[in-house]
Amino acid sequence: MNVVATVVFVALFVGIAVLGFASAHWRKGDMNHLHEWGLGGRRFGTWITWFLIGGDLYTAYTFVAVPALVFGAGALGFFALPYTVLVYPMVFAILPRLWIVARKHNYITASDFVAGRYGSPALALAIAVTGIVATMPYIALQLVGIQVVIGGLGFSTQGLMGDVPLVIAFVILAAFTYTSGLRAPASIAVVKDLLVYITVIALIIVVPYKLGGFGNIFAAIPKEHLLLPPVKDGNLGLQSFYPTLAFGSALALMLYPHATTAVLSAKGPNTLRRNWVFLPAYSFMLGLIALLGYMAYASGIAKMPDLAPYFKQYGPQFAMPGLLLHYFPSWFVGIGFAAVAIGALVPAAIMSIAAANLFTRNIYKAYINPECTHAKETDMAKLVSLIVKFGALLFIVFLPLTYAIQLQLLGGILILQTLPAIVSGIYTRWFDAKALLLGWAAGLAWGIWAASLNGFKTSGYALHIAGMVIPAYIGLYALVLNFVVAIVATVVIRMVGASNDADATVAADYAG
Amino acid sequence: MSTPKKLGPLQFILLAIPCVAVLIIPYFNKLEPSVFGIPFFYWWQLVWVPLSGVFIAIVYKMVVPAGSGD
Numbered sequence: 001m002n003v004v005a006t007v008v009f010v011a012l013f014v015g016i017a018v019l020g021f022a023s024a025h026w027r028k029g030d031m032n033h034l035h036e037w038g039l040g041g042r043r044f045g046t047w048i049t050w051f052l053i054g055g056d057l058y059t060a061y062t063f064v065a066v067p068a069l070v071f072g073a074g075a076l077g078f079f080a081l082p083y084t085v086l087v088y089p090m091v092f093a094i095l096p097r098l099w100i101v102a103r104k105h106n107y108i109t110a111s112d113f114v115a116g117r118y119g120s121p122a123l124a125l126a127i128a129v130t131g132i133v134a135t136m137p138y139i140a141l142q143l144v145g146i147q148v149v150i151g152g153l154g155f156s157t158q159g160l161m162g163d164v165p166l167v168i169a170f171v172i173l174a175a176f177t178y179t180s181g182l183r184a185p186a187s188i189a190v191v192k193d194l195l196v197y198i199t200v201i202a203l204i205i206v207v208p209y210k211l212g213g214f215g216n217i218f219a220a221i222p223k224e225h226l227l228l229p230p231v232k233d234g235n236l237g238l239q240s241f242y243p244t245l246a247f248g249s250a251l252a253l254m255l256y257p258h259a260t261t262a263v264l265s266a267k268g269p270n271t272l273r274r275n276w277v278f279l280p281a282y283s284f285m286l287g288l289i290a291l292l293g294y295m296a297y298a299s300g301i302a303k304m305p306d307l308a309p310y311f312k313q314y315g316p317q318f319a320m321p322g323l324l325l326h327y328f329p330s331w332f333v334g335i336g337f338a339a340v341a342i343g344a345l346v347p348a349a350i351m352s353i354a355a356a357n358l359f360t361r362n363i364y365k366a367y368i369n370p371e372c373t374h375a376k377e378t379d380m381a382k383l384v385s386l387i388v389k390f391g392a393l394l395f396i397v398f399l400p401l402t403y404a405i406q407l408q409l410l411g412g413i414l415i416l417q418t419l420p421a422i423v424s425g426i427y428t429r430w431f432d433a434k435a436l437l438l439g440w441a442a443g444l445a446w447g448i449w450a451a452s453l454n455g456f457k458t459s460g461y462a463l464h465i466a467g468m469v470i471p472a473y474i475g476l477y478a479l480v481l482n483f484v485v486a487i488v489a490t491v492v493i494r495m496v497g498a499s500n501d502a503d504a505t506v507a508a509d510y511a512g
Numbered sequence: 513m514s515t516p517k518k519l520g521p522l523q524f525i526l527l528a529i530p531c532v533a534v535l536i537i538p539y540f541n542k543l544e545p546s547v548f549g550i551p552f553f554y555w556w557q558l559v560w561v562p563l564s565g566v567f568i569a570i571v572y573k574m575v576v577p578a579g580s581g582d
Binding site: 078085088092213214215217219226278279283 | 534548
């Protein structure tokens, strides 16, 4: 056990827990209302929103998984870059409109918006369930980041005793989320991001210096890993998979319930617009983190006797923690590991709040207890946030890790199928709700089938067309099918006069 | 509160430029020219991250009037 690193790690973790509980009193509102507990009262300004969205989207799992992918697969792992470049120009106009209409009608979730826009509880239910299902494995994966760094501190993470530190971390997370709601991750995100930036900047300066510059690092990587393989015999291979994975992931990112929650908690539409300008700072850091994968490869730490056992147990996921352990003094290792662990708490808290908001608003209130009071609604959301986290914990403790990874991969494909209802709805009421439901079902069914073909291990599907083979992200192919079905069905439903034109919103609700 | 202007064709083009830049794989899927030992494939995509922020900032300035609130 690494005593100094553990002491620093535990001290930072305790400090964060105190901050989480204390933040209930920060800009205090009436906590009997769901928009106070679940959206922080929609009062976060530009800076807090920047930290919150950054802490929410660039998760601890990302910090561990992206260098791991580059370490193991080379150029393909760099798709995280085009992915995050694409996001902000695409959402520039879309999400401020969603914020405005949500404020006007007190919508807390994207499903609230869909229910109002289309007057269709069934479509809203489909969107809500998709969101919850896609979020659960994502929460579970955040635990992986914590597990890897706890292992790196020298504790065994195997057997039931090995899960004890993880359980402690999650009990703390559950407790402060319960009392403080979205204010907790918002305040913690500020500290977490500072720790992450310090760690990444130190790594990106020290490691290349010790390895003799980037030239040496890249020279140590096998040539075939550095670039996407060339097109061969009409098979586009990674050349089509890479951009479609980046594009599809970018489209999916903002549809996740935890993204909606962070976006709707901003103070106003211009707060969001300003954030699109400055959020790429996180993407740049992610790019540097991706390069850590190559540094870990070039440094040969995976074969060093003191680190090899970790790589044997955690695989490429130990690339980033391994670099910290090898090149830095123990106290700094404590800071870096705390950054990863706290970096897991922020998104896990927001995800559980988002899932709780969805369940409470679009399942409990819509179907089980429509007459519930504001206070009852908020109590229900707080309770569900506990259940959701407990479920994620059981998932990680009792099921193999590969299940969580595969389900998260599938979750991306599923959440993308909510795009036609949500994003089209922000601009037009042309689509019919039943048609959108059909499109959603078709996209889901095909997407799950396509993913099952390769045992849910990868998210690519090779389309054979006109003598060409075009491998692409399954979610994107499913989305095309989804749109085609929704358009055709809308036209047919209009023709037979069976359309439902209910709409709780008017054009003026979207401008501002 | 004054209302931001709608996005016109010029703004759409400005927002589309960084998106296109990171999707044209055949153009940047090569090792040279490298910078500080970083192959073209990597630095090209890295550089477009801050550049995307610059393009978004230009569009922001064009459509959001100064002092238009939160």
